[in-house]
Amino acid sequence: MEIKTVWAVYFSGTGTTQKVATTLAKSVAQSLSAGYEEYCFNLPAAREKELTFTPEDLVVLGVPVYAGRVPNLLLPYVRDSIHGGGALVVPVVLYGNRNFDDGLMELRNVARDNGFHPIAAGAFVGEHSFSTVLGAGRPDADDMALVQELAGKTADKVKTLTEAPAQAVEVEGCDPIRPYYTPRDRHGEPIKDFLKAKPVTDPDKCVKCGLCARLCPMGSIDPNDVSNVAGKCIKCCACVKKCPKGAKYFDHEGYLYHQHELEDQYAGRRAESKIFL
Numbered sequence: 001m002e003i004k005t006v007w008a009v010y011f012s013g014t015g016t017t018q019k020v021a022t023t024l025a026k027s028v029a030q031s032l033s034a035g036y037e038e039y040c041f042n043l044p045a046a047r048e049k050e051l052t053f054t055p056e057d058l059v060v061l062g063v064p065v066y067a068g069r070v071p072n073l074l075l076p077y078v079r080d081s082i083h084g085g086g087a088l089v090v091p092v093v094l095y096g097n098r099n100f101d102d103g104l105m106e107l108r109n110v111a112r113d114n115g116f117h118p119i120a121a122g123a124f125v126g127e128h129s130f131s132t133v134l135g136a137g138r139p140d141a142d143d144m145a146l147v148q149e150l151a152g153k154t155a156d157k158v159k160t161l162t163e164a165p166a167q168a169v170e171v172e173g174c175d176p177i178r179p180y181y182t183p184r185d186r187h188g189e190p191i192k193d194f195l196k197a198k199p200v201t202d203p204d205k206c207v208k209c210g211l212c213a214r215l216c217p218m219g220s221i222d223p224n225d226v227s228n229v230a231g232k233c234i235k236c237c238a239c240v241k242k243c244p245k246g247a248k249y250f251d252h253e254g255y256l257y258h259q260h261e262l263e264d265q266y267a268g269r270r271a272e273s274k275i276f277l
Contacts, residue, residue, distance in 0.1 A: 001088070001161045003058045005029075008038040009051065009082065010062035010092075011074055013217060013236030016126025017094045020139055021062030024092065024122070024151050028058060031155035042238075044219045047077045053087035053116075058158065061111055062092040064129070066234065067181040068101030070110070073218070073234050078107070084116030088164060090154055091121045091171075096128025097135035097271045098262060101181065104276075105173025117164040120154040121171045122147070124273040129237040130259045133267045143273045150275040157277065171276045183258040197252035199239055201227040205247035212239035212248055 008025035012018035022038060029036040041047050053059055063070055063078065070078060070093075091107040093100050100123040108118045124143050128134035139147070183191045198220075206226065213223035215238045220231030235255075240248045250256065 003034045004056040005035040007059045013238040014241050017062045021060050025060040027151035050081045052083040053085045055086040057087040059089045065093050065095040065100045065103035084114050089116035094126040098266050102173040102177045104171045106177045112168045118168040121276040125271050191254035194254045197255040198229040198233045199248045202247045205245045
């Protein structure tokens with residue numbers, strides 16, 4: 001098959017998915033002597049545009065795993081507005097050192113059902129959005145070496161194809177897709193109002209630069225008063241991790257309990273990045 005353009009199409013609140021998706025796509029493009037393009041759908045305005053590809057495209061489609069799946073507020077865009085048109089696709093997910101659960105399988109299935117041909121896939125560890133110790137420093141050099149391995153093997157696979165494969169690449173996960181992971185307290189009960197948790201602002205540190213409002217994927221932070229988070233929060237922590245003054249943080253009791261539980265259970269291990277071909 002002749003691929004003319006390799007695309008990196010991704011959502012990446014804190015940059016880890018962007019790092020993997022763009023590195024992978026650029027490497028595949030170089031190996032195939034193809035052009036390179038990218039499309040980031042972080043911001044609401046970007047998700048107003050529909051994307052349609054052709055059989056001359058290969059798309060690296062990347063999202064983070066939230067609660068074991070494709071983030072619920074991003075799923076409608078991925079499902080309804082990204083059309084394969086017979087293109088090849090490499091679904092990629094980033095997860096925060098716990099588990100990618102059904103996130104990769106769900107992304108593969110959505111892409112397949114949208115007219116893509118999934119030929120390879122990857123699940124990579126990135127620093128958890130909630131934490132600086134879960135998956136700290138990842139994707140690291142070893143993870144990125146695996147990204148390059150996936151790129152090389154994907155390009156080699158494409159070179160052997162005379163037509164798009166009828167069978168989607170096999171990946172780990174459950175089908176039908178399981179419900180979203182529910183954060184629970186020490187008694188096993190769902191954490192009350194977890195989904196309603198929103199970042200707060202330290203007025204002594206905030207310099208009102210407005211960066212958090214410009215970065216918020218939901219457009220939920222009031223640019224005229226950044227302490228006001230009027231809309232939904234998906235806990236991507238872009239505002240927290242990218243604030244130059246460290247002025248954004250969470251103080252919601254249930255959110256902090258869940259964060260600390262995750263850190264206690266999973267920070268001491270090195271979860272595995274995986275590729276599928």
